[in-house]
Amino acid sequence: MRERIPVVVQGRRARRPAAVRVLWTGAELAVTLGAVLLLLVVHQLWWTNRQAQSAARDQVGRLERQWDARPAAPGPDPAPRDGRTGARGAAGAAPSGPSARRGGSRAPEPPRDRAYAVLRIPRIGLTVPVAQGVGKAAVLNRGYVGHYPHSAQPGRAGNAALAGHRNTHGEPFRRLDRLRPGDTVLVDTAEARYTYAVRRTLLRTTPGDGTVLAAVPYSSVHPAYRFTAPDSYLTLTTCTPEYTSAYRLVVWAVLRSTQSR
Template identity: 75%
Template sequence: MRERIPVVVQGRRTRRSSVARALWTGAELAVTLGVVLLLLVVHQLWWTNRQAWDEARDRVTQLERQWDTGRPPGPGRGGAPGSGDGPVDGARTPPGGAPARPAARTPAAPPPGLAYAVLRIPRIGVTAPVAQGIGKAAVLDRGYVGHYPRTAQPGATGNVALAGHRNTHGEPFRHLDRLRPGDTVRIDTADARYTYVVRQILPRTTPGDGTVIADVPHSTTHPAYRFTAPDAYLTLTTCTPEFTSTYRMVVWAVLRSTQSR
């Protein structure tokens, strides 16, 4: 009687081991990728805000200290308000006095990137420095509000056009959609405090709708939103919907009062 020799088949086991290693490697890569993505989200939604809030708060403090101690203000200092055409499109005379008169000329623009004013929006709790320019690295990503080049300076006839992030990097305009007609928006400079009153809100328009920051602002895309006469305007712009840059939201205000320092 012949003795049978057992035969061990290893091919199937080897294949199973290879599949297991591949699955394990894929799982490790998926977990690593998930951790990296989570860290990126935390960086964008939390860390960039923390950095921008700290820098913006420090810059506001520096500006106010300079103004309070009587140091010479930075570039952009202008003269006293002069003549103007008065309120338009339903603007009302403030209680106890005549409507504010905008300045007759626009002060010189400050150097790019310089924070020279402070924007305050009480309804949504915004206090942010205003810097010249709308570049991301130099202005917006620092938590600042950016002043569009070639638009009017605060208090002057024309249109003071400002831009700010709605999400990340300080997101000063996160809740801009909560503003309503009649709300106040203030801009403090070395010379004066300018108080504007919200008149119109354009919830959504295209990024190419450039006439929203014209001297007499209006929307080419949505013609029903417009002003028709010269005055001292303030325009606030930001991206919409949140976490996208598909469209722009626009808030328009008109100068109501000027308080000299």
């Protein structure tokens, strides 16, 4: 007798109720959205910093190599042997005094969005290029510190004002709140090194407190924070608290010395 092989017929899979399907789909979307948000956070807090800091270091190196490659400035004219006044004597003497040390007449503005100086703050271990302008895409998001175009240039009379990110994109001003009165701030350019000393820190003010960038800076929101005499100021600004842009943190410094290259 021939044995028959039984045939097993699979039953149809029971269809999930509509409510279960909706919950399952919602859970999948939530997991996917969470993964996307996590990647965005990693990109903003890690990858943008890595890219910007690397680019900023490269730019500092390029600037320093350009400055080192410049030909040395000519020395003073030798004194004439017959005792008569030379070309630089009397009315033609080289300028001296504070106006000469701080740059004299106004120099032309550097090209927009171009790095042209290096900011160094030893207390917080910062070395970062300074570019002309404060645009996000062209300057700040590249990890640079930006120079407000209508403020004084570093080393000159007035107020040289700089801005930088506190978080993401290199975050050069992440630890700006750690500066204390007397701390040294250095600005190097092709012409000279300018040494500033920190005078005051305004931990929080509104974004509209524009007088902190005035030639003689003061806070219109916090009147106790005020300078009254003309000088060569350096103002550093960034957002605060961390990871927000609700307020501004301001550090003021005053020029103490200039060392020509």
